[in-house]
Amino acid sequence: MKKNQNVVPKELIQGKKSSWLRSIIKSNKTLHRFFYKLLRCNRYVWILRNFWKDTDKLFSYISIETCPICNRKCSFCPISQDKTPKRLMTNELFDKIIRELKELDYRQEIILSLYGEPLLDKRLEKFTKKIKVELGSRVTFFTNGDFLTTKRFRKLVSAGVDLIVVTQHDPEPSETIKNLFSQISSAEWKYISYKTIKEDSQILTNRAELVKVSTLHPISCILSLVIVRADGSVPICCNDYYNEVNFGNVNQKKLINIWNSPFYRRIRNKLKRGIFNLAICKRCRGVLPSKKYEA
Numbered sequence: 001m002k003k004n005q006n007v008v009p010k011e012l013i014q015g016k017k018s019s020w021l022r023s024i025i026k027s028n029k030t031l032h033r034f035f036y037k038l039l040r041c042n043r044y045v046w047i048l049r050n051f052w053k054d055t056d057k058l059f060s061y062i063s064i065e066t067c068p069i070c071n072r073k074c075s076f077c078p079i080s081q082d083k084t085p086k087r088l089m090t091n092e093l094f095d096k097i098i099r100e101l102k103e104l105d106y107r108q109e110i111i112l113s114l115y116g117e118p119l120l121d122k123r124l125e126k127f128t129k130k131i132k133v134e135l136g137s138r139v140t141f142f143t144n145g146d147f148l149t150t151k152r153f154r155k156l157v158s159a160g161v162d163l164i165v166v167t168q169h170d171p172e173p174s175e176t177i178k179n180l181f182s183q184i185s186s187a188e189w190k191y192i193s194y195k196t197i198k199e200d201s202q203i204l205t206n207r208a209e210l211v212k213v214s215t216l217h218p219i220s221c222i223l224s225l226v227i228v229r230a231d232g233s234v235p236i237c238c239n240d241y242y243n244e245v246n247f248g249n250v251n252q253k254k255l256i257n258i259w260n261s262p263f264y265r266r267i268r269n270k271l272k273r274g275i276f277n278l279a280i281c282k283r284c285r286g287v288l289p290s291k292k293y294e295a
């Protein structure tokens with residue numbers, strides 16, 4: 001038995017609600033690879049799944065990057081190469097986004113992370129409370145877990161966080177995570193989803209050629225997700241680290257006007273039909289598999 005299975009409950013690894021079929025598939029590496037390639041990496045399956053989606057309607061997920069700074073430099077993350085100084089999202093911008101979401105009567109999920117480590121942002125609890133009071137949305141975020149002490153975890157849960165996705169990037173869980181998992185009660189497990197990502201993980205994307213990974217080309221576009229970076233810019237997707245395709249800035253424009261701009265609408269409409277002709281899409285390992293990327 002691997003060491004981390006002593007501290008991390010088995011059902012928590014790779015998501016709690018794994019069906020029996022999923023568990024069988026995942027237990028066999030070849031079977032898993034086959035289904036993963038078929039369902040996540042096949043352009044035609046992707047088109048079939050998305051063709052009928054109404055990409056003109058309001059987004060159903062918003063990712064707000066309040067903290068673009070990170071304590072780690074994972075080799076598979078563009079943060080590891082970026083030396084430009086980064087700033088936290090301003091309180092004014094965060095408040096503007098929430099105000100606008102309220103005007104839209106938005107109540108769907110809010111993810112308080114993108115790149116960077118959200119737990120470095122001391123305002124996370126305050127932001128969560130604000131979302132809960134103003135919108136009542138489900139609040140989640142991704143973290144490397146390095147600062148997830150039991151005290152912080154409980155503060156976040158009392159502020160209203162619904163789910164914390166902890167990713168283990170090292171071979172073993174950190175001491176902080178081991179402590180947390182040994183201290184939380186059975187009722188508190190529902191607030192945590194735990195996954196492990198290694199450099200050779202099949203689910204890693206090449207971030208449109210910003211990082212080198214040896215994976216199975218997952219297609220990672222989410223057409224119903226809008227992203228607001230810490231500086232207010234709205235990029236095309238979570239692989240667009242440098243905001244290469246920037247639809248506007250929420251500091252200057254209303255988020256809804258950016259979302260409904262003809263250019264953004266046209267791109268979403270093309271993507272759902274499998275037309276990936278932007279330069280960034282052509283470099284994204286998921287959509288245009290070429291010999292160069294074959295594992």
Ligand SMILES: C[S@@+](CC[C@H](N)C(=O)[O-])C[C@H]1O[C@@H](n2cnc3c(N)ncnc32)[C@H](O)[C@@H]1O
Nearest residue numbers: 076077114115116117142143144167197204205
């Ligand atoms: C970019 S991180 C930011 C939040 C936090 N710092 C963390 O590591 O969880 C969000 C999630 O993306 C995953 N991730 C990092 N690099 C990735 C890549 N190249 N492809 C796919 N997912 C990646 C991380 O493992 C993590 O689960």
Ligand code: SF4
Nearest residue numbers: 070072074077116144
């Ligand atoms: S994956 Fe997360 S922990 Fe690793 S460098 Fe990127 S933001 Fe930081």
